[in-house]
Amino acid sequence: MSITTAPADFATTSAANPSAPPPRPRSRLLARDAVRLGTVGLRTRPARAILSALGIAIGIAAMIAVVGISASSQAKLNAQLASLGTNLLTAQAGKSVFGQDTKLPPDTIAKVGMLDGVESASGYGDLSVSVYRSHLTDPSETGGITVRAADLRLPGTTGARLAAGSWLNAATANFPAVVLGAKAAERLGVASPGAQVWLGGRYFTVVGILEAVPLAPELDTSALIGIPIAHAQFGYDGSPTMVYERSSDAAVESVRTRLGRTVSPQTPDQVTVSRPSDALAAKKAADQAFTGLLVGLGSVALLVGGIGVANTMIISVLERRREIGLRRALGATRGHIRTQFLSEALLLSALGGVLGAALGVAVTAGFALLRGWPVAIPPVTLAIAIGATLLIGAVAGLYPAVRAARTDPTTALGG
Structure with a gap:
């Protein structure tokens, strides 16, 4: 063990008090x-x-x-957000001043697509029909799946990708064909395209299954059919429930401020505009x-x-x-x-x-x-x-x- 001692200043001590004993050296341990x-x-x-x-x-x-x-x-x-982009905006109908549900005009998607800075616009409309694995399924077991009439540009706007099969096109949108979201396919027990599901009182053929969509999670529990077949079979009036809009990063905030007035010039406060990445934040x-x-x-x-x-x-x-x-x-x-x-x-x-x-x-x-x-x-x-x-x-x-x-x-x- 090493002990270091501090030197004493004897001259100073003697000058101050010649009779005082020399100070005791201080001792400390080295580290x-x-x-x-x-x-x-x-x-x-x-x-x-x-x-x-x-x-x-x-x-x-x-x-x-x-x-x-x-x-x-x-x-x-x-x-994931960086790969998908955070420049996706959504618009949906809000509430009236009396608390009643409102509807977006049928030409909403077209009007949004004409806004400066908008690169693509798409959307879907909810239908009041249910989907089951077969006609023998208990009607109460809906599985939380929503049937929606989808615009054909929906995957490109939302960044949705297909896990299997193909997306709707101008031909299949006129026939009983359906694309299932990831969770919808799982709940219906459909593992691959080609299967049939009981939708709105008739069988529809599954032509595609989507992967999970992080920026539009509502699509995961959706059964998506074409707008023409939805109009012909279920009386869909073309009014979208949800509109998606993707613009350049620099134009996001500008488009966001104009989106409500574009969709509904008379009552822009009845249009709810949000960004999915905000919800994720x-x-x-x-x-x-x-x-x-x-x-x-x-x-x-x-x-x-x-x-x-x-x-x-x-x-x-x-x-x-x-x-x-x-x-x-x-x-x-x-x-x-x-x-x-x-x-x-x-x-x-x-x-x-x-x-x-x-x-x-x-x-x-x-x-x-x-x-x-x-x-x-x-x-x-x-x-x-x-x-x-x-x-x-x-x-x-x-x-x-x-x-x-x-x-x-x-x-x-x-x-």
Whole structure:
């Protein structure tokens, strides 16, 4: 053990008070000696040290895994939005001043398509008919599927992709053909095109199945038929329920402000205009709030780990009274003893922090890879987590360190 002493200024002392004894040199531990002494308790009682570090590791792992999994999910969502584009606007009928449902004009899609900055426009109209797997299906088992008359440009505007089959065209839109959304196909038990479903009192042939549509999730539970067949068979008047519009990124806000007046010049306030990415942003904010709750739970676990460190250190002080008394008798100061036990607490916490960080990263990476997400762990999270463990270790070890420093060497050796 190396001990450094601060040189005394004897000339100054003698000049101030010639009869005063020379000042006692101050002694302090070097950093390497403090670390070496701090490992003594950990090496002599490894099982207890590991269990105490594990308490902190669980809290740290929980915090990092929660934040990492949430960040990975958001990275996946952001990548999807970037590939699909966030320049999609929707318009649908709102409520009148008397709270009644309104309808969009039949020529809405055509008028929206003529707006400056609009690249494509499409939409669909809801039909008051149901779809079943067959005519023998219980009429009450609708499966939450909505039949909709779809504009032929719908996939290009919304970014919808086909999982199987083909989309409606000018020919099939006139015949009993239907394209099913991803969830609709699953609920109807249709795995591939060519099957028939009972729609509006007659059989329709499934010509295509869509993949999930992130920016238009309502299409996932839809059975989409052509507008001509909807008009001929079910009396569809051409009034769209939902209109989709895609414009250049630079023109999005300009189109958004003009969309309501274009659709309904007399009552633009009865047209609801929104952007699907805004809803996804709201969902992302809700996920972040949930993440905050889980981080709070992880912090509680971290606090419990800190209490475990404090308990371990207090017991260590009680069990090592003779060691403390012997060191004091050999010249160790209270500062030496305090530094020793505080170093031990910090090392114990650092062990738990590093172990917890590694475990949290492993859990996050494993979960993200299984889901096909990119692994995204904010580096600041790791820094905050390890920093929190050291802070908790310092706080938890402070009282035991002070208590050890106050141990009377005579009493300790005699007891």
